[in-house]
Amino acid sequence: MRILGIDCGAERTGYGVIESDGRAHRLVDWGVVRTRPADPLSTRLQAIAEALRAVIARNAPAAAAVEEVFYAANVKTALKLAHVRGVALLAVAEAGLPCAEYSALAIKTAVVGYGRAEKRQVQMMVASVLGLEAPLASEDASDALAVAICHATTAATRRRVQASRMEVLR
């Protein structure tokens, strides 16, 4: 199954697409949508929406996953991020994709096996799981891939992958 992970941010929104059977994962596409802080938020949202639509059209994922909003740190930043997240959820919904949401804790636990893992550890494990020689240059794309891997390894997704296999066998 092909899964799109999105790591929302007002300045940089990372995305990553993997192909997964629930156990083995392969990197398909990744990148970062950068927007200029000087531009109005609406212009930046438009750029992010367009880029995500293009990513979806190009890769045809069967599902998407995003991180839940975390707002303990900075409410202003969280509010800006929520605008971007709204646009990302819209792009995913308009493409007809189911969208799962995971907490940072769940993502780190799924990828590293430890909910309080450091950013660097997540990047290393994402690279390792995808069989890359080195971590991706972009931390945002790496985070997006971590969300996709988290979704791929949840029990529910595994069942779905197996169910679709059974249908192929029938």
Add this chain to the structure above:
Amino acid sequence: MRILGIDCGAERTGYGVIESDGRAHRLVDWGVVRTRPADPLSTRLQAIAEALRAVIARNAPAAAAVEEVFYAANVKTALKLAHVRGVALLAVAEAGLPCAEYSALAIKTAVVGYGRAEKRQVQMMVASVLGLEAPLASEDASDALAVAICHATTAATRRRVQASRMEVLR
């Protein structure tokens, strides 16, 4: 000039369209987009985006205005609202409309003449300014019209209306 005001909310998003020369204002369209709390946020965002696109297509406004996010009260509610706001800003930007943002204080000052006016006073003044016999049944639509009236009465908008008139006269 035709102005679209939007009052964002996860459960109810109000909209109001007025025709204004900066002094006199006429009600053109208003309504509320209701979404079901039981539905996933992405489904609700999709419904709001579709409705706002239809409102824009139907009324062809020249500008839009929304309220700034206010988050002192409840961060969770503000975050949900920010998702909706992101989608609203996107719909407006993709229609090629300039979008102005005003604080609650600025809106109340513009409509009632008093920044700490009660909700009910705003509703009464919106009705009065638009020459309606009674306040609108929907508080959300009324709030959306208040944003539109605020935008219509700002100095910058007045100048723009006058400039477009001059061009017509030339």
